Amino acid sequence: MSVELLDGATIVSFVEDEEAFNGLIHDRFSNLDTNHDGFLSYSEILKEFQSMRVFETHFGIDVKRDPDELAHVYDSLFEKFDHDANGAVDLEEFKMETKRMMLAMANGFGFLPVQMLLEEDSFLKKAVEREAKKINA
Numbered sequence: 001m002s003v004e005l006l007d008g009a010t011i012v013s014f015v016e017d018e019e020a021f022n023g024l025i026h027d028r029f030s031n032l033d034t035n036h037d038g039f040l041s042y043s044e045i046l047k048e049f050q051s052m053r054v055f056e057t058h059f060g061i062d063v064k065r066d067p068d069e070l071a072h073v074y075d076s077l078f079e080k081f082d083h084d085a086n087g088a089v090d091l092e093e094f095k096m097e098t099k100r101m102m103l104a105m106a107n108g109f110g111f112l113p114v115q116m117l118l119e120e121d122s123f124l125k126k127a128v129e130r131e132a133k134k135i136n137a
Helices: 008-016 018-032 042-052 067-081 091-109 123-136
Strands: 002-006 114-118
Touching: 002 123, 008 018, 008 091, 008 123, 018 042, 018 091, 018 123, 042 067, 067 091, 091 123, 114 123
Parallel strands: none
Antiparallel strands: 002 114
């Protein structure tokens, strides 16, 4: 983990860089697709949702959540990714929903810098690294 400064423009720029964004999407999708069938099942994508620990913590402190409530949240998230409701997420659905979520974050951040603690392999960390390379070039 590292503390980074980012703003909405950093995220938008990353998402609009099709080569960088699509490459990261493909890599993440491939890592999540443990059975290599070209689709993400609920159980495969659930591991990613759970690893983020967004709903299990409050400002970094573990919080006991109702397991049924958590299951409902994860089900709803999966439905957001599964655009055609066939019970699996393909690469295009994964890319479209991740892009939509990242642009929503960018909109929420606006154009004032925000200091955040980022996971090393996160999409936001990759956006910051890409921006730093552009500035240093």
